[in-house]
Amino acid sequence: MAALLARLFGSLGVLVAVSLVLFALIHANPVSPARVVLGNDASEEDIAEFNAERGLDRPVAAQYLAWAGAALRGEFGRSLVDDTAITRTIAQTMPVTLELVLWAFLVALAVALPLGIVSALYEDRWVDHLARALATIGVSIPGFWLGLMLIAWGAVGLGWFPAGGYVSWEMGAWPHLRAMVLPALALGLYYVAIISRMTRSAMGDVMLAEHVRVSRAMGLGRGRLMVYTLRNALPPVITVAAMSFGYMFGWALIVEQVFTLPGMSRALLNAIFRRDYIMILDIVLIITAIFLLANLIADALHRLVDPRVAR
């Protein structure tokens, strides 16, 4: 428990460090938001006024403290460009991205774990070869291209799924979910490959372990043997799954563009084009926080699975 708390504080430290670095980078950038918003013709006075209104004329440290204080209260500040509340923008776009990633993650786990286990059990048989082929394809196809292929197949060809766009829950659960199928597949396939390969190799290693030989020598049934092996193989799989969950937020931005989903990608791209620094900072920090949270959960699961880590 103490170790877990230490990890939690460590993660908070990382968040603070990342925000500091981002803040510093932003202020080292020569193009000011005032120039972007007001244009090249703006006079020095206009720019000074713009900066004063938004507190950009204060020292960087003061700006950081003001921002951090608000962020702690859940106030992510206002857009430098159009003065909208960033918290609201995030509340609108974040659930879409989160849902996409969760579905993709579930798809990845649901396919990868059985696939990895079966191919370890039937090493070098046809299932294993099929899984390996799938994994090779999975890691080598770029996500956006896979997205286009899926649209051509599932939307244009079969007509089972919409080619893109978001359908809100209010329109009914089925239409909503149907619109998420192709994006989730496009995002998930790469991680099916990664996680199933890791599952297979971890299972393969454990199956050769001395304690598994002992379990067989004691006449344990298939089911028990499976549980004995799998639990030992879990730690590396948990690590890879947690990393995958974090990375998915990065790739989700591209998949959202391909399927025109109104997730965080649009907000982030807009912010980048418009030099809306605070917005960029907030979104990147939220993604960082999710990444750290996934790792914390993985850590807790490790402790649950392996008594040796618990001490």
Next chain:
Amino acid sequence: MALLEIDDLHVGFPAGGRMVEVVRGLTLRLDAGQALGLVGESGSGKSQTALAVMSLLRKPLRVTRGSIRLEGQELVGAPEATLRHFRGGAMSIVFQDAMAGLNPVFPIGTQLMDVLAAHRGLTGRAARAVAVEALEMVGIREPAARLGHYPHQFSGGMRQRVLIAMAIACRPKLLIADEPTTALDVTVQAQIVELLHELRQKLGLALLFITHNLDLMAEICDRAIVLYGGRMMEEAPIGPLFEAPLHPYGRALLDCVPRLADEPGALHPIEGAAPTPGRLGEACPFAPRCGLALPRCAEEAPPELAFGPRRAACWRLVP
């Protein structure tokens, strides 16, 4: 009918279009309650014999010929379900690597009780009681409290005791011990051998005790088979074997054991190296290192000769 009957056992693996044999024509009998030693240098085929009996040979290796019967029931080629029933039930095994032998992520109580569930259908409180009893029997103190502990909370010697408890929990008739003390501290070695001796008497176990340590074997076994290059060299009761081995290899093996009477520093290692499987032709495998070898020894395998309770395979003994 003996408890364990092995006839003309061959274990090998295919390599380069032919079979490389690591056990070659082993025949033995082990009666209920008896203790038989299997001795020989490392690589002589002791472990593969044990694994063949348990039907646990690892991939390329397999039984290529011969028969292994437990209480008259053929084990070679038996269906997996039958073997599962025998393993941990009527026959059990303790391996060398006690440190790695227990599953690190389950409490030892769970591991013990799973064996009880598999063979005796025991669960819950009944299984617990038997598990505690088994741990007690192998000399683990406060067994009830230890059930919830994980392997990493035990020393190597204690882990071997837990593994022995698992092996005897379902009252096997045959216990194979494959170098059960080799990986342990010298002080612990004697304790484990003592424990096996005790269990054998208490439970009426037949013991197949595998070792390369003749002194340990002498403490516990009634009889021993000397193995070399996958072949039986000699079989004899312990007393006669130590007094007067019939086979030159038995003699050489005894000479390796330092005696108190020896002057300090006097070691008599066997000259030359142990044979590589696959390089063995039909000759006596010991011939290249044997001081008494005849021309014939390098050409033709000697027949097994019986001398009362003893057996030996050596051309020197052929009248």
